[in-house]
Amino acid sequence: MQKIRKGDKVVVLTGKDKGRSGDVAKVMPKDGKAVVTGINMVKRHTRQSQTSEGGIISKEAPIQLSNLAIVDPKDGKPTRVGFRMEGDKKVRFAKRSGDLIDG
Secondary structure (H helix, E strand, O other): OOOOOOOOEEEEOOOOOOOOEEEEEEEEOOOOEEEEOOOOEEEEEEOOOOOOOOEEEEEEOOEEHHHEEEEOOOOOOEEOEEEEEEOOEEEEEEOOOOOEOOO
């Protein structure tokens, strides 16, 4: 089970977007990175093709998972993630408040 999953609300801890938050669009566990909507925007020069118009486009670049923290559901501040068993199900919980993140 992963600490950060697609659809989670996260906040950036370090880097040029420190303090900003967004939703996780994609997680790449092999690379240890995630793509967050509206965070770590970069400009890419793209060539024109039959399907897309060329030019300079802005898109999200992957960011290291260690630079992200899940937003606590109770107070909206960054929190660490813990795991516990709820019956026969393994669930994630916020270490800051103890609230469940999923489920």
